[in-house]
Amino acid sequence: MLIAMVACLTAVAQPPGSNPMGGPPEDEKGPVRDWIRTKRIGFFTDKLNLTPDEATKFWPVYNIYIKEIDDLRAERRADQKTALRNLDDMDDAAIAKALDAEFVFRQKELDIEKKYLAEWKKVLTYKKVALLLKAEQEFKIWILKEWKNHGLGPGRAGDGPPGPPGGPQN
16 A cells, blocks of 8 residues: 555656646646636536526535635645655655655545535535536546647647637537
8 A cells, every 4th residue: 555655646746847737837827727617617507507596605615615625735736746856865754654644635635525515515406416526527527638639738839728718518
């Protein structure tokens, strides 16, 4: 298990200034994040068939959820970069601490998801909450395909969001 965790940590190692997801460097992500946010809204609105009342209640809660998850993941990326930069010089105790930090991150992420699952149940039907969880998985796959299909990624000419913002084409 230790070998698998170290392999996971080293798998995200990238040259300085690059992004493991194949997008632009961290400080250039504003337009990409806006594009993804716009695509997510269109995708979820279509998949969940939100009523105007549901949308008014759901989106503010969901946006806070995304902010909390993004902040947690940004903290994780910073910790991982430090660990990966120093991996060759780390002793077993330091590596064990880094591995433990990964599980702490996963638990924090799960705690956030459980917290917002309860919040979503207050504003959506249980069926729509289940559809939301399904839509999140589908969106991840869809957005990665969009990124790939438009030839985006490091060192490629199209290092930005594909096409004008809007809902996904089904």
